[in-house]
Amino acid sequence: MTTGSPARRLAEDASRSLEPIYELLGQIADEVLRCLPPRATLSEAHFSTLHRSLAERLQREHAVWGMGFIAAPFVVDGLERYMAWWQRNNDRVARLRLNFDPTSIDVYDYLQMDWYQLAKRGQARVAYGPYVDYSGSDMYTITATIPVVADGTFLGVAGADLVVGEVERKLLEVLRQADEDAVVVNTERRVIAANTPRWFVGSRLPAMPAVGSTADPSSFRDVAEMPLGTGWVVAIAWPENDTDRSRPQA
Structure with missing residues (x-):
């Protein structure tokens, strides 16, 4: 990164x-x-x-x-x-x-x-x-x-x-600037907003987003912490393939 x-x-x-x-x-x-x-x-x-x-x-x-x-x-x-x-x-x-x-x-x-x-x-x-x-x-x-x-x-x-809907709306205005699938995740691994149906708000990722290779189904192409100071991160995914790369947990 x-x-x-x-x-x-x-x-x-x-x-x-x-x-x-x-x-x-x-x-x-x-x-x-x-x-x-x-x-x-x-x-x-x-x-x-x-x-x-x-x-x-x-x-x-x-x-x-x-x-x-x-x-x-x-x-x-x-x-x-x-x-x-x-x-x-x-x-x-x-x-x-x-x-x-x-x-x-x-x-x-x-x-x-x-x-x-x-x-x-x-x-x-x-x-x-x-x-x-x-x-x-x-x-x-x-x-x-x-x-x-x-x-x-x-x-x-x-x-x-x-x-929550207002927070999601503000974040979506930003995430829609990206050509790739992007998501905002909080410190509890819960999705706050995403520009793709791959994740839904409130779902929990298996792990905090981290940069890795396409061989790792849980990795992301790019990750950055938001300077806001809350510990939230923005993650950009690798392109989707036949494997569900970041299946949310309840």
Whole structure:
């Protein structure tokens, strides 16, 4: 793989198409930091401006189901769990309220979820999914998050639930520039978008795409990681033959 490879060029263009998502999360994180009181304990009351901003943004951002701030334990009002999260359902925008009671059988324990844990561990940009968000939007989604940090202290994450179809559409506009079969794959080997019926969104490849010879049915002609910072890769396939070169797994 060379710097000027076809996969590298597609990866750069694909990253640019999704960069606005993380610019949005950066703006949410900045708003959270502006809510911090200079000396008092952070409370729900300090987020009044943030809540208004989230509701207004969500009216305009039709590529996302929901967005907001998810706090680390005891950061807000001494609560172990706290979310300032707004969600869109058709044309209605409302604040999402979930069950955080740890003694309840249906507690929403976001502290254990990958999109939270990865950001907590220092990953600057997380994109988890696609998956069906049964506890939140009930939609097929990708959750994007970034850590919110003040003076070296992890406060939580700024996040957004992305409409998978919109993410796929943006990526397809890029992949269709390629003459060969091309696919975007996430860190869990799941297909995010492809310009060919050889793969379908959400399917899982047997292995992460890697460059290899035509003798290896799982190899690709060219592979490049997207500069977006999520670990997603763009892979260009060898021409199809009688062998199914990259049969997806469920």
